[in-house]
Amino acid sequence: MKKQPKPKVAFFDFTDCEGCQLQLANMGNTFLELTELIDIVNFREIMSEKGEDYDIAVVEGSISTDNDVKRIKEIRAKAKILVAFGSCAAIAGVNGIKNRTSLEVAKERVYADKAHTINTIKVMPLDRVVKVDYYILNCPPYIPEIIAVFKSILMGKPYPLPNYPVCVECKMNENVCRYEKDQECMGPLTRAGCNSWCINNGNRCYACRGLLENPAADGAKEILEKYGLKVEDILNHFTLYNDPQGEKYDQEFAR
Ligand code: SF4
Ligand code: SF4
Ligand code: SF4
Numbered sequence: 001m002k003k004q005p006k007p008k009v010a011f012f013d014f015t016d017c018e019g020c021q022l023q024l025a026n027m028g029n030t031f032l033e034l035t036e037l038i039d040i041v042n043f044r045e046i047m048s049e050k051g052e053d054y055d056i057a058v059v060e061g062s063i064s065t066d067n068d069v070k071r072i073k074e075i076r077a078k079a080k081i082l083v084a085f086g087s088c089a090a091i092a093g094v095n096g097i098k099n100r101t102s103l104e105v106a107k108e109r110v111y112a113d114k115a116h117t118i119n120t121i122k123v124m125p126l127d128r129v130v131k132v133d134y135y136i137l138n139c140p141p142y143i144p145e146i147i148a149v150f151k152s153i154l155m156g157k158p159y160p161l162p163n164y165p166v167c168v169e170c171k172m173n174e175n176v177c178r179y180e181k182d183q184e185c186m187g188p189l190t191r192a193g194c195n196s197w198c199i200n201n202g203n204r205c206y207a208c209r210g211l212l213e214n215p216a217a218d219g220a221k222e223i224l225e226k227y228g229l230k231v232e233d234i235l236n237h238f239t240l241y242n243d244p245q246g247e248k249y250d251q252e253f254a255r
Contacts, residue, residue: 011024011044018060038154061095083133083135090132094240096123166191170196170200173195179226188223
């Protein structure tokens, strides 16, 4: 039987820390096994070649300049499949913090007297500008999900993201709830799929996978009330990932 050519994969980054790509490079043997199934033509962190002919674009980072908008559209036009890789790309991630203030104030804080020379726009996840075919969430991505998404792509199948809260995985892992330890946690509102990674390791959920499509806001409110907390307490603590999602959280609680 004739061997099928391997799909050509290119990795790109926008506004980000490149930690998602590092996570991939850190996969060791699993990454090497992946390279038996795909042909990597562009991956700045691990190779110097810059192939411009690709089937699959794996894109890390948020859109935060007019030039980013132009560039992601060009990438989309060339790629048969586009993957949003990591929280910055999928939900605007940490970069979304910039949207909590006006652009002028954000520019002045970062660039001081050079602010007027900077072209910047409100931060956006990729799917505000182009069609995204697959999402790999998390900051940084959770390796089992990276593998699952690549498997789906290679088999030509969709990868449906879980639409239930991190609490479900947390309970299955028999963790003691952080609320029982007088700590707030965003698990009740956050999309599962990381196997409650942070809670398993003694931390809390900071919502790096973003908000559920239909979070049970009433249930989350009940948890907060049970532990003597208010909605504002939790929203004010967890601003790392929830903008532009922040708008959605506020809307959910306002219903
Ligand atoms: S999602 Fe996290 S690890 Fe990935 S680029 Fe953004 S900040 Fe870095
Ligand atoms: S609130 Fe946090 S610690 Fe408690 S069950 Fe949910 S995910 Fe686990
Ligand atoms: S537990 Fe929460 S913050 Fe940690 S990886 Fe999962 S979604 Fe992200």
